Amino acid sequence: MAEERSMREERGKFRGNLVIDDAVDFWGAVNGNMKVVAGGKLYMRGAIYGNLTVEDGGRVHVFGHVTGDLLVMAGAKVIHSGTIGGDAINRGGRLYVEAGAVVMGKVKTRDGETRIHSKAKVNP
Incomplete structure (x- = not known):
């Protein structure tokens, strides 16, 4: 039987860069960059x-705000x-931009699969 991983919740303010390698439900703020690596699952609220x-x-599922780029x-x-x-830049993964999502820069697909809902707000 597969081991079930629980998702931990993080709140608060963090300075510096963070690396996520497990399951995190993030409600806080990061003044820095965030990276999600193999094994990481992030609900970014x-x-x-x-x-x-x-x-x-x-x-990753982005519900909140990222001031910089998404790679x-x-x-x-x-x-x-x-x-x-x-910008939201796809370099070979799978990127789904849902209805109601906003990308203030551009959505750029270098490789991989990108789907943009017709009701998403993105620059052409």
């Missing part, structure tokens, strides 16, 4: 004052329902 990078094996690397999966202040 708070704010990142920097960039969010999702590497191979990382999974989706090969082997990563991101569902975006919140606000990205910069």
Whole structure:
């Protein structure tokens, strides 16, 4: 039987860069960059004052705000329902931009699968 991992909740304010390698429900704020690596699963409900990078094996659902860029690397999966202040760049993963999501920069697909809902707010 597969081991079930519980999701821990994080709240509060953090300074500096954070790396996520487990399951986290994040309600806080980060003044820095955040990276989700293999084994990491992030529900991002708070704010990142920097960039969010999702590497191979990382999974993210953005409900909150990222002031910088979102980078989706090969082997990563991101569902975006919140606000990205910069660009959303897919470099080989799977990126889904849902209705109601906002990308203030551009959505750029270098490789991988990108789907943008017709009701998402993105720059052409």
